[in-house]
Amino acid sequence: MRQAISLVDSLKREMKARGITYAELAARIGMSEASVKRMFSQKNFTLQRLDEILQATGIDFRDVAMSAQDESRLISELSHAQEKEIIGDTRLFAVAVSVLNQLTVEQIVQTYTLNEAEVVRHLVRLDRIGFLELLPNNRVKLLVSRTFRWIPNGPIQTFFRHQAYSDFLASQFDGDNEALRLVNVMLSKRSIAALLDRMNQLARDFAQQHQEDARLPYEERFSLSFLLAARPWMPTLFQDLLRPPAPRVKSVRQR
Known part of the structure; x- marks a missing residue:
């Protein structure tokens, strides 16, 4: 799956370099722009559809594959x-x-x-x-890839956890370019896995947008920190109200 994602990301870069928009591609392959955006966002291509896109855009598959291979040589984490x-x-x-x-x-x-x-x-x-x-x-x-991240619980994440998280969250999040959403839900394990996949995809999209906006003049770009987090959690004040688990009744085996 990781290789397929790299190929789609590489295809997006090749299209971007040629100035081909989703709207133009949609017109060339007979799809709606919304469907094309969804297809690239979900990275859900059939081989036939991929071939149609390559023919419609004039992009050589070898260029896409080589670009993806170059990306795979870069490091996604430091030691x-x-x-x-x-x-x-x-x-x-x-x-x-x-x-x-x-x-x-x-x-x-x-x-x-x-x-x-x-x-x-x-x-x-x-x-x-x-x-x-x-x-x-x-x-x-x-020498780091577009999907580069700091080591989970490594030195840099630990630094931010101890010194920067409180500073980052010390805001009302009601100003320009600010947003905070806290959602408490009950989900199945399958739904939780799907949610985490979507969060990872959003982080990749965020990194991709960073790469695309890097071409803009410096004065048109602004620092923005994006924090995604999810875990099983209940506030301590709620935990204090929980009933203790019922004692387990041992079954008596009849002889």
Whole structure:
């Protein structure tokens, strides 16, 4: 399934590069735009449909496959030691996050109290760590994939849990570009699995949108943190009201 997702993401990138919109593709293959969007969102293609799309767009399957293969060579997670080194230096961490956000050296200097020499020095460390490749003229090639994430419960997530979560949630979430939804439901195991799959897909879509918007001018992009979480949970004040489980009655076997 992961390889199929990579192929669809690669196809979307090829279409984007050619300026082919969902509306144009829909007209070419005789589908509604909504159906095409849903098909790409769910990544649910038959081989026949894929062939139709390739013919309609003039995209060579080999280009799609090669792009997906290049993506598969990139890392989706750092090691524990790599994360620990990055989080151990606040300025290094700021540069690493800036690079993930497609900022140039000049834009990092414009944003933070770092001079060019300091930024380059941190980029050299990130190159040595394996996070990126530093190219001539201080250009950067990320070595992490579009689905990159910090290690669950690793050094960086632990840092955010202990120091940043309270700061992140210290808002009324009623301002521009803010939203908070808390939903308590009771679901079957099957529905819970489906929900988690949709959350993972939303996170991938969010990362993909980040890549697409990276082409926009720096002043048209704004920092946004997106937190998704789900777990079996009941507030402590409700737990205190729960009845203790009924004692189990042992069956008596008759002889």
